[in-house]
Amino acid sequence: MELNQHAEKLANLTFSLLANCQEKEIRLAEIHGLTQAEFRCLRLFGSDETVNNKKIAERMNLSPSRLTRIIDGLVKKEYILREIDPNDRRNMRVTLSSKGQSLVKQLNKAYVDIHREILKDIDPDQHEPLTTALEHLLEALEKWLEKS
Amino acid sequence: MELNQHAEKLANLTFSLLANCQEKEIRLAEIHGLTQAEFRCLRLFGSDETVNNKKIAERMNLSPSRLTRIIDGLVKKEYILREIDPNDRRNMRVTLSSKGQSLVKQLNKAYVDIHREILKDIDPDQHEPLTTALEHLLEALEKWLEKS
DNA sequence: ATTAATAATTGTTCTTATCAAAAATCGTTA
DNA sequence: TAACGATTTTTGATAAGAACAATTATTAAT
Numbered sequence: 551m552e553l554n555q556h557a558e559k560l561a562n563l564t565f566s567l568l569a570n571c572q573e574k575e576i577r578l579a580e581i582h583g584l585t586q587a588e589f590r591c592l593r594l595f596g597s598d599e600t601v602n603n604k605k606i607a608e609r610m611n612l613s614p615s616r617l618t619r620i621i622d623g624l625v626k627k628e629y630i631l632r633e634i635d636p637n638d639r640r641n642m643r644v645t646l647s648s649k650g651q652s653l654v655k656q657l658n659k660a661y662v663d664i665h666r667e668i669l670k671d672i673d674p675d676q677h678e679p680l681t682t683a684l685e686h687l688l689e690a691l692e693k694w695l696e697k698s
Numbered sequence: 699m700e701l702n703q704h705a706e707k708l709a710n711l712t713f714s715l716l717a718n719c720q721e722k723e724i725r726l727a728e729i730h731g732l733t734q735a736e737f738r739c740l741r742l743f744g745s746d747e748t749v750n751n752k753k754i755a756e757r758m759n760l761s762p763s764r765l766t767r768i769i770d771g772l773v774k775k776e777y778i779l780r781e782i783d784p785n786d787r788r789n790m791r792v793t794l795s796s797k798g799q800s801l802v803k804q805l806n807k808a809y810v811d812i813h814r815e816i817l818k819d820i821d822p823d824q825h826e827p828l829t830t831a832l833e834h835l836l837e838a839l840e841k842w843l844e845k846s
Numbered sequence: 847a848t849t850a851a852t853a854a855t856t857g858t859t860c861t862t863a864t865c866a867a868a869a870a871t872c873g874t875t876a
Numbered sequence: 877t878a879a880c881g882a883t884t885t886t887t888g889a890t891a892a893g894a895a896c897a898a899t900t901a902t903t904a905a906t
Contacts, residue, residue, distance in 0.1 A: 557810045560828070564813070567712075568720070671834070676830075677701075677704045683824050694812060
């Protein structure tokens, strides 16, 4: 009864949130002259991390071949560097260029700024419960995805 | 200080939630033999609503021409009916077939079921704060999108 | 009665993404 | 050490997703 109503409300909320978050990502990517895929790819880089093509593909849930082209674009735009891994010449060592690093830093900052603005519209007493509840939600969601 | 940390945490959370929710939608669509677009389209139908092509396109943030093809698919799969609006013969009256209605009902039920399962993993005391906080988050997000 | 405006469709084109095949390299084992 | 199998990336072909422009059918307005 209570549970059902909350479940229903939660379902509608996540549905709307999903749509709005997607819209937000599109806007942010546009602002920086990147495609959504490029934006997501950069966003998944730790600022001074070195990974190979396949790892990124797994993180992004895309095929390696798709990743090759996305990285092609980011290399052409000079946001990332791609060189053969000397330890295993089958691998590509993909890293952020300095230009890429500063953009990622800027993107992360903008991303956090937006959420700070959003938090400003919410009663500070609710900040803590909001984040912890969302953590639980994420955890539960991941668990559901695993078993299905 | 406090605000910054919460903003950062919230940014990471919504980022991960977005990815997981997208994955969840993909899974659900697959289960029912629908494309993501078709799934989203059906999900946007009130169970006994009648709308025209353009309205749906606006709701889904897609072009009318794209919508024509999506609806083509759903008509072929016999989930919806499409007929000329007698009041204004330029319009198409798009409605759910009985088959479509039961599917939508089923989809909604499954959607709520998932969230009920998720809520089961969360302390009941947190259900109320979670939903209200999410409502605020959604509101604030919409406000941000409007002004940008 | 003609012109302007609106809704849907069709054809074309671009982007996004996958798959299969090829090329390069590595590890293992006969 | 030569050969075979496995792995990583890339390339080419192809399918699906989406937008845009042009077309058709209809309505509204002057």
